[in-house]
Amino acid sequence: MAVSLGFHIIFACIGMVMPFFMATSHYKYLKTKKIIYRDLTKAWSKGVAIFFVTGAVSGTVLSFELGLLWPKFMLHAGPIFGMPFSLEGTAFFIEAIALGFYLYGWNKFDPWFHWFTGVVVGVSGLASGILVVAANAWMNSPAGFDFVDGQYLNIDPIAAMFNDAWFSQALHMTLAAFVATGFAVAGIHAYLMLKGQQVEFHRKAFLIALVFGAVAAVLQPISGDISAKDIAVRQPAKLAAMEGHFETSKSAPLIIGGLPDVENKKVDYAIEIPGALSFLAHGDFEAEVIGLDQFPEEDQPPVVVTHIAFQIMVGLGMVLVGLSLLFFFSRWKKKEWLSTRWFLWLFVLGTPLGFIALEAGWTVTEVGRQPWIIYGVLRTADAVSPIPGIAYSLYLFIGIYLSLAVAVTFLLIRQIKAIPESLQKDSGIYGDSTKVGS
Structure with a gap:
């Protein structure tokens, strides 16, 4: 299931966010009547x-894996949290x-109704996520039930x-989807600009995608702070x-980087900021932060994996915040940078x-909850x-998902290569911006 989720989370996030890029480009086409936005909309669609x-x-x-791999979980959890899946x-x-x-409404619907159907694609996809x-x-x-003598009673699906x-996780995940997809799409179009093919077309795409990604990246640390304070409780x-954080302490330091030494209860090669963890977790530099020493070893998450995944998530997130601020500065003061x-x-x-x-963030969420599948309950x-022999299905699914990834990559590369070819008949229609500076 980890393999399946690892692939699906990428497909799902792109599927959630790309419709908003498409709808934005379509809106610009309807307002300006510029052909470049129409062609960009069709390419993205x-x-x-x-x-x-x-x-x-x-x-x-x-959905099948939930039932086949986790039968006891679904036996109890299905009636409780089935509503969001429905x-x-x-x-x-x-x-x-x-x-x-x-997809089939071009020149058949009222133009604004056609655009609205594209917005519905984005909103419904976002709601699914x-x-x-x-x-x-x-x-x-866990909420919405009473756990009495091993029985799940008084179930309230709402x-x-x-x-x-739900709010902190949904906010953090939604922003992450916009950040990841926005920067990925912008990066692809930046590369195509560097190749010098239909530069103006790809510049428009680059700007639309990056605005979404950069705004989300700047907001992401705020949602991260909300999540951290929630998890602390x-x-x-x-x-x-x-x-x-191995030992419960007041004025707990924030650890940046490092490699946890679980046996000796310390983190090697780390940078420590005194009191910062207490402040981030509880809004008070002197607050007490609970450490792993308060939990039996059998109830502790895998520290090394969780810590490293968390550091990767935060580190790369800050890199993307830096790129976002650089982008906003270029739009404000240095527009010529967009062509360098x-x-x-x-x-x-x-x-x-x-x-x-x-x-990495999904790894933190799932591995950090262990050894519980329903926290504190199951x-x-x-x-x-x-059932024995599940390893064979693992190998099968790895093969299937790798094949799916290869197929999707092939289709996208073919689609990207087809963009400049389809626009050759309109040579010059987008103006003379066909070069990227040094």
Whole structure:
């Protein structure tokens, strides 16, 4: 399931965010009547269709895996948190219908109604993602039932869906999707600008994608702070593992980098900022932060994996914040930078960073919750399928998802190469901006 999620999270995030790029370009076309925006919209709509299909396939597999790999979990959890999954299915069907209208609605619908169907694609896709995250948040913050003598009683699906963790997780995940997709799309178009083909076309695409990605990147630390303060109260063991905080203490230092030494209860090669963890967790430099020493060893998350994944997520997030601020400065004071090679190369190099941070953040969420699948209620070891031979299905799924990734990559490369070729007949239609400076 980890392999499946690792692939699906990328497909799903792109499928959630790309429709908003498409709708923005379409809006600009309707307002300005510039052909460049129409062609950009049509090019992006094909990418949306590709990721909608792959996201649907990979997501359907996950639904089967929930039942096949985690039977005891679904036996108890299904009736409690089934509502967000049901609503997610509804949102998915709305998205599918709207996408069909959008792809085949050119010159058939009223132009503004056609644009609106594209907006519906984005909104329904975003709703699907938020609903799935709400279900995951319930695993981190169980609510909507009473657990009495091993029985799940007084079930309230609404309370389960709107659990204490759903808002902070949904906010953080949504912004992460916009950051990762925005910088990835902008990086691809920056590379195509550097190649000197239809530079004005790719510049428009670069700017639209990067505005979304940069705004989300600047907001992401705020959502991260909200999440950290929430985790400090609900899941102190996860926070302790994230920070490599072994001993409960007041004025706890924030650890940057380092490699946890679990045996000796310390973090080697780290930079410490005194009192910063207390402030970030509780808003007070003198506040006490619970350490791993307050939990039995069997209830502690894997510290090394959680800490390193957290450091990767935060480190890459700050790099993207820096690129975002550089972009905003260039738009404000140095617009000529947008045509320089060094500036574009920075964003080309930043293409994969958002998705690496996304995978690292998901690792923190899932590994940091261990050994619980329902935090404080049901252990992962007690929920997993006891059927032998599952390793063979793992090899099969690795092969399937690698094949799917290769197929999607091939389709996208073919689509990207087709963009300048399809525009040759309109040579010069986008103006004379066909070069990138030194």
